[in-house]
Amino acid sequence: MVLAIDIKQITKIFDNKVKALDGVELEVNAADVFALLGPNGSGKTTLMRILTTQFRPTSGNAYNFGIDLIRNDAEVRKMIGYVPQETSVWADITGFENLLIYSKIYGVPSGSRKKIISDALQSMGLEEPANDLVRKYSGGMVRRLEIACALMVKPKILFLDEPTLGLDPSARKAVWENLTIFKKEYGTTIFFNTHYMDEADHYSDKIAIIMKGKIVKCGTANDLKQSLRSEALQFGLNCNALDKTALTKIRALDFVRDVLFHDSELMVVIENERADTALPKVMEVLMMRGIQIERIAMARPTLDDVFLKYAGPITKIPECCHQIRGCGRQIRMCGHNDVKKN
Amino acid sequence: MTLNNSLREMSAMIELETRRLRHDRTEIYTRAVQPVMWLAVYGTVMSHVRDIPTNGIPYIDYITPGVLLQSTIFVSVFYGLTIVWERDTGILKRLLVAPASRYATLIGRAVASGVRGVVQALIIFPVAILLGVKFIPNPLYTIAAFLMLFMVAGGFAALSMFVASFMKTRERFMGIVQAMIMPLFFASNALYPINIMPPFLQSIAFINPLTYAVDAMRSLMISGNVASIPADFVAIFIFDILIFTLASISFRKIIE
Numbered sequence: 001m002v003l004a005i006d007i008k009q010i011t012k013i014f015d016n017k018v019k020a021l022d023g024v025e026l027e028v029n030a031a032d033v034f035a036l037l038g039p040n041g042s043g044k045t046t047l048m049r050i051l052t053t054q055f056r057p058t059s060g061n062a063y064n065f066g067i068d069l070i071r072n073d074a075e076v077r078k079m080i081g082y083v084p085q086e087t088s089v090w091a092d093i094t095g096f097e098n099l100l101i102y103s104k105i106y107g108v109p110s111g112s113r114k115k116i117i118s119d120a121l122q123s124m125g126l127e128e129p130a131n132d133l134v135r136k137y138s139g140g141m142v143r144r145l146e147i148a149c150a151l152m153v154k155p156k157i158l159f160l161d162e163p164t165l166g167l168d169p170s171a172r173k174a175v176w177e178n179l180t181i182f183k184k185e186y187g188t189t190i191f192f193n194t195h196y197m198d199e200a201d202h203y204s205d206k207i208a209i210i211m212k213g214k215i216v217k218c219g220t221a222n223d224l225k226q227s228l229r230s231e232a233l234q235f236g237l238n239c240n241a242l243d244k245t246a247l248t249k250i251r252a253l254d255f256v257r258d259v260l261f262h263d264s265e266l267m268v269v270i271e272n273e274r275a276d277t278a279l280p281k282v283m284e285v286l287m288m289r290g291i292q293i294e295r296i297a298m299a300r301p302t303l304d305d306v307f308l309k310y311a312g313p314i315t316k317i318p319e320c321c322h323q324i325r326g327c328g329r330q331i332r333m334c335g336h337n338d339v340k341k342n
Numbered sequence: 343m344t345l346n347n348s349l350r351e352m353s354a355m356i357e358l359e360t361r362r363l364r365h366d367r368t369e370i371y372t373r374a375v376q377p378v379m380w381l382a383v384y385g386t387v388m389s390h391v392r393d394i395p396t397n398g399i400p401y402i403d404y405i406t407p408g409v410l411l412q413s414t415i416f417v418s419v420f421y422g423l424t425i426v427w428e429r430d431t432g433i434l435k436r437l438l439v440a441p442a443s444r445y446a447t448l449i450g451r452a453v454a455s456g457v458r459g460v461v462q463a464l465i466i467f468p469v470a471i472l473l474g475v476k477f478i479p480n481p482l483y484t485i486a487a488f489l490m491l492f493m494v495a496g497g498f499a500a501l502s503m504f505v506a507s508f509m510k511t512r513e514r515f516m517g518i519v520q521a522m523i524m525p526l527f528f529a530s531n532a533l534y535p536i537n538i539m540p541p542f543l544q545s546i547a548f549i550n551p552l553t554y555a556v557d558a559m560r561s562l563m564i565s566g567n568v569a570s571i572p573a574d575f576v577a578i579f580i581f582d583i584l585i586f587t588l589a590s591i592s593f594r595k596i597i598e
Contacts, residue, residue, distance in 0.1 A: 052439045077441040084432030093361045101361075104354035105440045107347065133365060149436075 002066050004030040004157055004189035005051065010060035012046055012213075020046040021057065022213035028206070030065070033183065033190045035200035038210035039311050044193040045085065047210070048161050051191070052082045064157055081150030085161040085193075088146050089134050095121070095145050096130040099152060106153045120152040124178050140171025144178065151182055160192035164199065172196070176203050197303040207303070211311045224306040229257075231275040233282055235266040236295040242266065246289040253281060275300060348446035355450030356457055363461060374465045377413035381406060381473055394534050399564055406475045407487070407559035408532025410466055411552060414459030414491055415526070418498035419519055421455045422506030426515050429506075429596055445590040452500040452586065459495030460488055477563050486571075487562040490578065494555040497582040504589035507596040525550075532556050551581040 005028035012021040021043045028034045038044045050057050051064070053073040062069050069076040089098045099117045108116055121127050124144040129137060134145065143163065150158055163179075164172040180203065183190060194200055200207050201221045208218040217224060242261050250259050255273035259266070266286075270278045275298040286293060363370065381402055388394070389401035396404040428434045437447050471477065477484065502519065509515040529539070529546040530553045536544055547553050558574035561567050 049435070052435075054435060054438055074441065077439060080439065082436060082439040084435045086430070086432035086435075088432030088436040090358065090362070090433065092365055093358070094365075097361050101354050101358050102440075104357065105351055105437070105442055107350055107441070 002030065003063070004028045004032065004065060005191060006063040008061045010047070010050060010057045010062055012050060013058045020213055023060070024213070024215055026208055026215055026218065028189060028191060030189055031187045032205040033203055035204035035207045036191070036193045036210055037197070037200055037207060037307055037311065042210045042311065043213040044210055045161055048159055048193055052080060052159050053077055079156040081153065081155030081158045083146045083150050083160050083163060085165060087142060089142060089149065091135040092133065094131050095126055095134055095137070098134060098145060099149055102149045103152060108153065116152055120148040123151065123182055124148040125174065140167050140174060143167060143175055147175065147179065154186055155188060157189045157191060160190065162193050162195065164196065172199070197307055201303045209307065209310045216310045221303055225301050225303065228301045228305055228309055229271040230301050230305070231270045232299045233268045233270065233275055233279055234297040234299060235286070235293050237264050237266055238292040238294055240264050242291070243289065246285060246291060249285045250282060344443065347441070348443050351442035351446035352450035352453055355447070356454045359454035359458055363458060370462055370465055373413065373417060373462060374469070377409045377466050378469050380409045381470060395538065397565070402473060403475050403564050405533055406470050407563055408530070408556045410463045411491060411494065411555055411559060412527055412532060413466055414462050414495045415498045415552065416523065417462055418455050418459055418495045419502050419523060421499040422502035422515060422519070423512065425451070425503050425506045425596065426510065426512055429510065434596065444593055448500065448503060448590050448593045449586055451503065452496045455499030456492040456496030460492050463488065463491055478566050483562040487559045490555055490558045490575065493578050493582055494551060497551060497578065497585050500585045500589040504585065504592055507592040510596065526552055530556060551578060554578055
């Protein structure tokens with residue numbers, strides 16, 4: 001199968017000194033929604049601008065559906081759609097006119113222009129304000145118009161640079177719902193940069209994290225979360241003291257990394273195993289010792305945790321979890337991320 | 343195919359500009375105020391001086407072609423500001439990712455600015471007639487004069503975009519363009535003949551495209567002395583080709 005995007009050792013150095021990208025390797029399957037996460041200045045936008053042929057990499061190569069985007073950039077431009085981070089529609093003409101100008105630039109034949117434009121307006125829910133000046137649009141409407149401009153020509157790959165930056169939650173949801181419907185219909189590959197973890201989590205098939213110009217992690221949201229190995233089980237027990245044997249037995253389970261007990265709360269940190277499959281085994285030990293369980297909670301890492309681990313500031317898994325008191329929020333912190341507190 | 347694409351892109355850019363104008367005509371009217379003042383105030387006052395050798399042409403008539411050109415060229419010279427603004431927003435990035443040549447984008451914008459210039463001049467033209475300026479009543483001459491105006495306005499818009507590709511911020515761009523404007527207008531034959539200038543200014547006027555444009559328009563609209571017309575058109579044609587090429591080459595720089 002031909003990859004939608006195939007990046008081989010791309011490096012970009014600005015002005016002979018700033019290394020924005022440092023040997024990026026990435027593969028994106030056709031018809032996937034691919035999210036690229038990274039902190040500010042990590043090289044996300046630079047990579048996207050190279051992939052959209054705005055400038056060339058210093059070294060390395062990349063292919064969109066097998067077409068070399070350095071040697072054959074004109075061909076690549078015919079099959080991609082792109083929405084930059086900043087506003088990219090003319091505010092002093094109407095939404096319809098923006099689409100009209102773009103349809104002409106893209107050479108949509110005049111016979112099908114009207115239909116294509118009205119389809120694009122409809123798919124982004126913009127029929128009503130189509131004849132208003134874009135200046136009067138809200139942020140979410142502007143974004144949807146921009147995406148409509150990009151979708152209108154049915155690109156094989158759609159590049160979105162922080163597509164929902166600065167939008168309120170309902171506008172974000174509207175943008176993604178429209179995108180999802182479009183993608184289902186046309187099988188478009190979508191490649192987007194974002195800061196919103198929940199967006200990457202919900203809408204993407206695969207995620208890569210970029211840090212200082214390098215891809216530090218790549219996989220599905222689940223892969224990434226599991227890679228943290230910091231799932232935990234939390235039990236509320238009916239006793240204030242726990243016999244040593246029970247603790248030792250739980251510790252002896254091969255997937256348990258740590259066990260904490262404090263104030264009738266038992267916390268079991270797990271590695272190399274999913275919390276839901278580990279649960280029965282821990283429960284078995286507790287029940288064998290006749291300990292009554294009042295409630296159970298599972299704590300799984302979120303994509304935020306993944307991001308902080310791979311792209312955040314210094315994150316170390318503290319050895320002394322015992323000092324941390326209490327509840328579920330802290331279970332996550334105990335996984336990594338809390339050097340300061342100690 | 344490529345030529346077709348380029349033409350398509352250019353016509354889309356012209357359409358964009360005319361649509362913008364349609365939505366906001368105020369700009370065209372307000373920009374017409376200053377040139378009308380030049381004619382009505384400066385022209386009227388200076389016509390009493392009678393020291394400027396105009397070959398017997400009334401002074402207001404003499405400066406009308408220059409004022410028409412000035413009003414359009416000043417619009418063109420600031421056209422680069424649109425590009426700087428579009429660079430700050432994402433519009434330029436997006437245009438450069440579209441399947442059209444970058445030359446076509448630039449030339450399309452320059453031509454669009456030429457169209458805007460012609461519309462601008464068409465607003466001032468009747469006002470000049472009302473002020474008593476006697477144009478040669480030959481439609482062919484008038485059309486040729488407006489063609490000259492269009493060509494030179496497009497050329498200066500390309501020059502402006504060329505400057506914009508180096509001066510990527512509004513402040514720097516405005517600074518350099520402001521500095522360009524005065525010598526452009528005053529070191530030309532727009533307000534007085536070249537031969538009354540000091541030699542230094544004369545040599546600037548000689549390489550100033552505006553001089554040739556004014557000469558052509560004055561001949562076609564006022565004096566009827568068309569002997570130098572071909573040379574003027576050739577000069578502006580060369581200027582256009584040169585500046586379109588330079589601006590196209592440097593256009594890439596603006597997004598980097």
